[in-house]
Amino acid sequence: MDLFEKEKPKGKEQASGLEPLAARMRPRTLDDFVGQEGILGPGKLLRRLIETDKISSIILYGPPGCGKTTLALIISERTGAHFERINAASNNVADMRRIIDGAKRRAAMGGARTILLVDEIHRFNKAQQDVLMPDVEAGNPVLIGTTTHNPYFYVNAALLSRSQVFEFRKLADVDIVSIMKRALADKAYGLGALPVAMDDDALAHLAKVAEGDARKALSSLEIGAFSTPAGKDKKIHFTMKVAEESIQKKAVLYDKDEDGHYDTISAFIKSMRGTDPDAALYWLAKMIHAGEDPRFIARRIVICAAEDVGLADPQALVLANAAMQVAEFVGMPEARIPLAEATVYVACAPKSNAAYLGVEAALKDVAEGKTLEVPDHLKDANLDGDAFGHGKGYKYAHDFKNHYVKQEYKPSATVYYHPTALGQEKRIKEWLEKLRSGSGE
Numbered sequence: 001m002d003l004f005e006k007e008k009p010k011g012k013e014q015a016s017g018l019e020p021l022a023a024r025m026r027p028r029t030l031d032d033f034v035g036q037e038g039i040l041g042p043g044k045l046l047r048r049l050i051e052t053d054k055i056s057s058i059i060l061y062g063p064p065g066c067g068k069t070t071l072a073l074i075i076s077e078r079t080g081a082h083f084e085r086i087n088a089a090s091n092n093v094a095d096m097r098r099i100i101d102g103a104k105r106r107a108a109m110g111g112a113r114t115i116l117l118v119d120e121i122h123r124f125n126k127a128q129q130d131v132l133m134p135d136v137e138a139g140n141p142v143l144i145g146t147t148t149h150n151p152y153f154y155v156n157a158a159l160l161s162r163s164q165v166f167e168f169r170k171l172a173d174v175d176i177v178s179i180m181k182r183a184l185a186d187k188a189y190g191l192g193a194l195p196v197a198m199d200d201d202a203l204a205h206l207a208k209v210a211e212g213d214a215r216k217a218l219s220s221l222e223i224g225a226f227s228t229p230a231g232k233d234k235k236i237h238f239t240m241k242v243a244e245e246s247i248q249k250k251a252v253l254y255d256k257d258e259d260g261h262y263d264t265i266s267a268f269i270k271s272m273r274g275t276d277p278d279a280a281l282y283w284l285a286k287m288i289h290a291g292e293d294p295r296f297i298a299r300r301i302v303i304c305a306a307e308d309v310g311l312a313d314p315q316a317l318v319l320a321n322a323a324m325q326v327a328e329f330v331g332m333p334e335a336r337i338p339l340a341e342a343t344v345y346v347a348c349a350p351k352s353n354a355a356y357l358g359v360e361a362a363l364k365d366v367a368e369g370k371t372l373e374v375p376d377h378l379k380d381a382n383l384d385g386d387a388f389g390h391g392k393g394y395k396y397a398h399d400f401k402n403h404y405v406k407q408e409y410k411p412s413a414t415v416y417y418h419p420t421a422l423g424q425e426k427r428i429k430e431w432l433e434k435l436r437s438g439s440g441e
Contacts, residue, residue: 020218020219020222021183021190021218021221022219025179025182025183025186025190029074029077030050030074033070033074034067035175039167050078053081055075055142055144056142057136057162057163058145058164058165059145059146060072060146060166061148061151061165061168062167062168063168063213063331065215065217066168066170066171066212066214067168067171069146072144080112081112081113081114082103082111083115084099084102084103084117084141085116085117085119086099086117087120088118088119088120088121088122092128093131096128096132100135102114103135113141114140114142115144116142117146118144118146120146121151122147122148122151122154122155129155130156132159133158133159137162143163145163148331150329170211170213172212173207173208176212179217179218180206180207181203191221191222194226195230195234195235197236197238199239201240203238203243205243205247220243221238224238224242264283264287264290265283265287267279268287268300268343269303269304271347272347273308277348280347288332288336288339294328294335294336294339295324295328298328301339302317302324305319305349306320306356307356308351308352308353310352310355310356311352311354311355311419311424311428312351312352312420312425313349313424314424319341319342319345320342322338323341326338352419352422352425355417357418358416358418359416362416365414370412376392376393377391377392379391395407402435419432
């Protein structure tokens with residue numbers, strides 16, 4: 001039974017079939033597609049291209065189970081073009097050449113253009129991608145590439161320049177729940193023929209742990225529904241225990257009425273600030289286990305490195321930022337490693353919030369109307385500014401001993417930055433005190 005056959009199968013046995021639930025429940029129209037409103041919502045570019053059958057070469061990039069291949073198959077149903085599909089992991093250059101030759105013959109005989117779907121296009125090496133180049137540029141075949149990897153790293157720049165890149169986001173929990181409810185109700189393709197009594201907390205747990213992956217959620221739902229015996233009331237009770245077993249991850253107290261989410265991240269930050277790496281690692285582990293977005297965690301580590309470690313150890317911010325980029329690049333589960341490394345470093349580093357307090361104080365003064373005029377000798381002397389005395393009397397610091405000269409940089413004696421005597425900031429404190437005392441000139 002073709003997934004996109006117009007006539008739905010009849011009966012429970014046919015509906016189950018050999019295909020997994022995730023495959024059977026693929027939406028068949030744009031109206032049934034869940035998520036990605038930013039690029040597929042009403043009036044959005046990609047939707048307009050699909051609805052008018054004016055699709056050009058595109059790269060669909062995003063995490064697993066968010067609808068990339070599903071959208072490509074919807075396009076195959078709507079388009080008047082001939083549709084071909086290959087997988088970069090299992091097909092080779094010969095397969096591509098065969099499809100390209102067929103596209104050329106079809107066009108030469110006045111037939112339909114060809115759309116070529118390449119799943120996992122990042123698996124093609126440069127030479128394989130180069131085979132597509134001339135014909136994609138000519139518009140036949142039209143390329144649809146799907147990838148979970150950043151195409152700007154894995155797809156040739158020349159091929160990218162001939163394609164429009166659309167980034168898919170992982171599905172929200174509410175989207176996953178909607179997809180699972182549809183599967184539970186659908187008697188033709190889904191589990192509607194089974195007497196499943198689904199607990200709301202079990203459904204929410206599957207959605208949360210699936211981490212935006214509809215395929216993972218539907219697979220777990222199917223496993224639980226078919227492996228759980230019916231009770232005395234002849235219903236299959238899909239409880240939290242069944243959900244935990246089906247998706248092989250225990251539920252933790254997290255995100256209940258939003259409190260668990262914010263309380264845990266608060267404990268995480270305060271543990272790093274309080275120089276307790278063991279507590280920080282525990283709260284990190286809890287968030288990872290509960291399916292927290294690793295980007296959210298990484299951002300909090302970066303903020304803590306800047307706000308709480310500050311200039312006592314400037315390397316903390318560098319490492320935290322590197323961990324954020326690496327976590328984004330490799331994804332979960334490996335992202336837990338750089339996140340843990342940054343967590344421990346920031347937690348163990350000496351602390352100073354002097355820079356943070358300094359900018360807050362300066363912002364307060366500006367907000368309260370304490371706006372100071374720029375001294376004439378600091379003003380830009382370009383564009384006839386020297387005629388008004390702009391820049392006159394300015395002392396170029398590098399012309400003086402220790403690259404420092406005392407002059408007015410702010411018409412106010414207010415001090416905003418008060419360095420501590422901890423870590424690297426101790427050296428900054430000593431240096432500033434030496435300069436301000438006049439002994440550094």
